[in-house]
Amino acid sequence: MAEIDPLLVRQLRRLGIEDIDEPPDRETWHKVVARISEHYRHVADDRSLLTRSLDLSTNEMGALHRQLLAERDRLRSVVVAIGDALTIFHDAASSQAEPDRPLDAGSAVSTTTRRFAARLGEILSLGGAARGAAGSRDSDEAINEVRVQLVGLGDRLVQLLADTAEKASLKKQLEVARAVQQMLVPGEDVIARGALRLASHFQPAAECGGDFWTFHDLPGGKMLTVIGDVTGHGISSAIITGAAKAACDLARTLERDALTPARLLALMNCCIFEAGKQRFLMTCAASVFDPEDRSLTFANAGHPFPYLVRNGAVRQLASQGSPLGAASSAEYASSTVQLERSDALLWFTDGVTECESAASEQFGERRLRALFQSVATYTPEEARDAIMAAVSRFHGGRPLDDDMTLVVARVL
Structure with missing residues (x-):
């Protein structure tokens, strides 16, 4: 099958x-x-x-x-x-x-x-x-x-x-x-007028601040120096600084021979009071150097006192006065000191003494005073450079929180 x-x-x-x-x-x-x-x-x-x-x-x-x-x-x-x-x-x-x-x-x-x-x-x-x-x-x-x-x-x-x-x-x-x-401070690096030689440093902060300083030649060979610092930062502070500089220029023009540091501060106070409406204040120190008798007449409106170094000893040129713009009228008193050959002077704003290190430590007036005392025999420009180099090392090159202004003078 x-x-x-x-x-x-x-x-x-x-x-x-x-x-x-x-x-x-x-x-x-x-x-x-x-x-x-x-x-x-x-x-x-x-x-x-x-x-x-x-x-x-x-x-x-x-x-x-x-x-x-x-x-x-x-x-x-x-x-x-x-x-x-x-x-x-x-x-x-x-x-x-x-x-x-x-x-x-x-x-x-x-x-x-x-x-x-x-x-x-x-x-x-x-x-x-x-x-x-x-x-x-x-x-x-x-x-x-x-x-x-x-x-x-x-x-x-x-x-x-x-x-x-x-x-x-x-x-x-x-x-x-x-x-x-920047236009409110002198463009000259070193200023020489007879027996007085000056060197300055102005370093604005990252944000616009309120520092300024200026000098003017007065009749009789005298020289006026003014340094100031507006409270706060920003454009408003810069505007108040410009108003203060304008008031200073106007007072110098109108007063001429009669201008004294105390009178200058009184006139500037009226201007800043009207412009700032008590929202902005300004510390200021004004001085007039007379080459004829080597005298320095000064007045202060709440500003850090200048230093005077003579024969290795340092002292402050103290003069009391309220900050500019605090009241509609204020009185300021002038004081006079006789200068000698080789005397050294230092004006500064608090941006120098209050700058901080990386550890948040302030440079301080004590450190600045000792440093200026050690470089007082230098030329003004050498002393200025030495101070700013020390401040820069202390600050560590970080952006500034406030303007730094200082003026070094030496009597020749």
Whole structure:
């Protein structure tokens, strides 16, 4: 007997026919044929279902691929929009460093707002078209979250531009104020008038302050020196300093021979009281040197007392008086001291004595007094340089919190 197909053998055994040497009867045969037909029908159904599943998977994969490409394009557009906004921000910020190029902050902020908002709308509007019917609630929530985040980013960029513009404007104002302040001090490095030789140092702080000093030639070969310090920092202090310098110049012009340090301080007090409205005060020390008898007449308005070194001994030229601007009228008293050849004098502001080391220790008057005493035999410029070198080493080269001004004089 020929070999029977294994599939037929399995079907016969499922029907209970173990003996396959003899052909089955008609009824059994019909059952076998029906079972085989059903088997192949199921195979065809499974193949059809698999084909449909593959088709659906292919379509879904294609839709996902297209959505992924759309999301990639949207992300790329977001990056480009953010890059454009950052470019405008960079241009606005970098223009601060160019003094000849004014910063148009309003235009920069407006341009950034319009461009970023318009581009953001275009990008987000692509979401619905790209998703179509395949969009879901989760996807919509994700897009809304992206929208919120991007709008918040745009707001922060615009705020950064506004803050940068404000800081740039303030920086330019401070630069102007500092330039004006620099004009209030003599440009000469060393000043020689007969028997008196002076050397000065003026170092403004990082923020505009209120130090100034000046000298004037008076009739009879006399010389006036004035040093002052307005309380506080900033543009307002610089303005008060300018008012004080103007009052000093006016008093010198009007009083001429009759000008004394006490009279000068009284006139300056009236000006600063009116200009500062008691919100700003100024300490000041004024001196008049008379070369004829080598005398120094001085008055003080709350300023650190000057030092006088003679034969290695140091003393303070003390004279009492309230700071300028504290009251509408104030009286100041002048004192006179006879100077001798080789005497050394030092005027300074509290920015020198109150500068701090890295350990927050102040330089102090005691240290300054001892240092000046040790360099009093130097020329004024040498003594000035030695003092400032010591102060700089003590301070450690960090940004100053206050202006530093000092004037060294020596009687020849």
